Amino acid sequence: MTLNASILQMLETNNIHYQLRDHLPKQPASSASTAGCLVKSILLKDSQGSVQVLLPWNFILDLDAVTTEFSRNLKAVATEDLRAALNHAGLSAVPAIPQWQDCTTLVDSALLEYSTLWLETGDHEQMLEVTHDDFCAMIKAANIARIGNQAPELPQSSERDSAQISASVQRFTQLRIKQRLEDTLELPPLPATARKIIQLRANPDADISDLTDIVELDPSLAAQVVSWAASPYYSAPGKIKSVHDAIVRVLGFDMVLNLALGLALGKTMTGSVMNEKQVAAYWRHAVCIAAAVEGLVTSIPREHRPAFGMSYLSGLLCNFGHLVLADVFPPYYANISRHLDANPHIQSSAVEQNIVGVSSCQIASWLLETWSMPNEVVTALRQQHNPNFQGEHAEYAHLIYIAEQLLARKGVTNRLPAPIPKKLYESLHLDPETAETTIDNVLEASSELNGIAEKMMG
CATH class of the missing domain: 1.10.3210.10 (Hypothetical protein af1432)
Structure with a gap:
């Protein structure tokens, strides 16, 4: 993949020295390391227009901090709108290049602590490697403030x-x-239908009629199971008229058992x-x-x-x-x-x-x-x-x-x-x-x- 023409022009205009990398850098084991940082780019908007935010890869953007610092009540661009914009630009991600598509750019000040920065170019893989000084030259027209917090480390054990x-x-x-x-x-509490299904699961002698009886006790649940089986996704021949039909002709005992349980919990x-x-x-x-x-x-x-x-x-x-x-x-x-x-x-x-x-x-x-x-x-x-x-x-x-x-x-x-x-x-x-x-x-x-x-x- 070659760099987008607008990105190349910006680099040349600002006399930015860079290296093109084909693989994501290995992130340092210690989050306190300032040797290098992968820069993520987020596209937001409000009534004033679109805004691009640059922050470290492991930082959570604090929208309230953005409002406090810049008086902008920003929210994420709708997924379908973002996808359309990226497709139009021939990209799969928002490039971490300041002023992309002439957007106002906000930069988290934590990025200024790193000696080397890797900027995504729009494909989740290829990136620009720039020095601290060159990055500062790139963001000279941007607004800088502390607007993010490092994401918490998630506990891996369920014991606590x-x-x-x-x-x-x-x-x-x-x-x-x-x-x-x-x-x-x-x-x-656990809904009655779900409780009966769990009991049925534990019964080695349970059969189709037992499951049918439980599901049909909840008319809404029964209708959903029948609709699921009758959907074009399964292309079942003939019309599915009952839960029994759904089990025998299309989905099977195990599928309906778990489908009904999942639906009951969701409700x-x-x-x-x-x-x-x-x-x-x-x-x-x-x-x-x-x-x-x-x-x-x-x-x-x-x-x-x-x-x-x-x-x-x-x-x-x-x-x-x-x-x-x-x-x-x-x-x-x-x-x-x-x-x-x-x-x-x-x-x-x-x-x-x-x-x-x-x-x-x-x-x-x-x-x-x-x-x-x-x-x-x-x-x-x-x-x-x-x-x-x-x-x-x-x-x-x-x-x-x-x-x-x-x-x-x-x-x-x-x-x-x-x-x-x-x-x-x-x-x-x-x-x-x-x-x-x-x-x-x-x-x-x-x-x-x-x-x-x-x-x-x-």
């Missing part, structure tokens, strides 16, 4: 999650949130602070990840495959913690959402923890564990952002991680992709090229999957 959730709640007691965790969460949260667009986005994401995980599992040699039902359920519930977080901290949900949108380069759990002191993964796994959900699913949700996790049931978390990153590479999610360690593919006995093809196949059916997701909101 309950204590951390309690500490997070305590943090808000002065804001009229109750002290005791049990009172503060105010979460409903548990009130979503009172989420607007219709956010609820729709939740279900689109859930359905897409579930389909991607489903495809990845079938791509693994049969003798090495994780349990299909557990894998599918983990994918369907992967973002369940976001619903829980909205119910636990409703006054702060809007603030969490706008910072998630404005920091696509930072892991979502780190953004959440920075604001409320706990991540959605932590709180979801804690809740599912109290509901006696399968350990495979609890572990998958807790460790889905941790590619280094090697404990029991790690394969379920790794499937979600790979699905998320491959979809992010295709621009499907609103997070920027993270590297997929080779060891993850090896541990799952999954071929990387086959995985890429699987995701492409899933995306070919995106309109059908979106149709399914729309029905999940009922």
